[in-house]
Amino acid sequence: MKELPDKTLFTLVQDHDERAFAVLLERYSRRMYDLVYKRTRDDDDTKDILQDIFISFWNNRDKIRIEDSIYPYLHRSAKYAVIDLAIRNQRVSAYQNLLAKQDEPFIHPAENSLIADELKLQYEREVARMPGTMQQIFRLSRDQHLSAREIAAQLQLSEQTVRNNITLALKKLRLSIGSDQLIVLLPLSLYISSALTVN
Incomplete structure (x- = not known):
């Protein structure tokens, strides 16, 4: 054999x-x-x-x-x-950096929760402002963890169009929210998709 x-x-x-x-x-x-x-x-x-x-x-x-x-x-x-491993490590580092940047060394859990809720609200507002197709592609990638190929088949678009929209969506979010905060909020699959478009 x-x-x-x-x-x-x-x-x-x-x-x-x-x-x-x-x-x-x-x-x-x-x-x-x-x-x-x-x-x-x-x-x-x-x-x-x-x-x-x-x-x-x-x-x-x-x-x-x-x-x-x-x-x-x-x-x-x-x-x-x-890539997945690198992003996981980056997310841990980013979260630790966020905690380190707090003005006070200890924050009440309720205050932490308010900060997280505000961040999520800002994130959802930015996603809602995206053009229709971009928002649809981004949500399919984020919420349903679909690949570029699966999204392209579902929406009858080219895979490159899907990748371009995900990359542009991430750029918009980075500009409005910041990379450190964004990496804590998003699933790894989005960062993998974005990284692959560079290679």
Whole structure:
């Protein structure tokens, strides 16, 4: 079985063949580890990312489509996961910075809640001011966590149009609210989509 090409093994995986999955896992684990570790420089983070990638690969095997090799799929998954990790770390740092910028070292929980509510209200006002199509795309991405491809299919737009609108929406929000506050409010998927348009 180890000599079988990826496509044949993947067909077996789609038929719930765990041995074929184990062969693919063995075939790509080292290569994927090296790829991810170059970005994270952390053994634990790298192993966690790889575990998530391969679990997702198995759980979504019926939805995945490959041509000849599964490596492009794994590579994309690794890219998203590394960006996801970086943004999670950035969100923690941003939130800590927000707390550090408070004038008083300790704020009553009720006051904290009022600050958070005001921030959310400002955010919703800015989203409501966006043009119709931009607002619709942004809400689908934020609230339903749809990918650019899924939004494009639903709204009958090009994927690039969807990505452009998400990027413009984020720019508007950054200008009006600020990056530190915004990153605390938004799901990671939006930042991933925005980062991918740069590459």
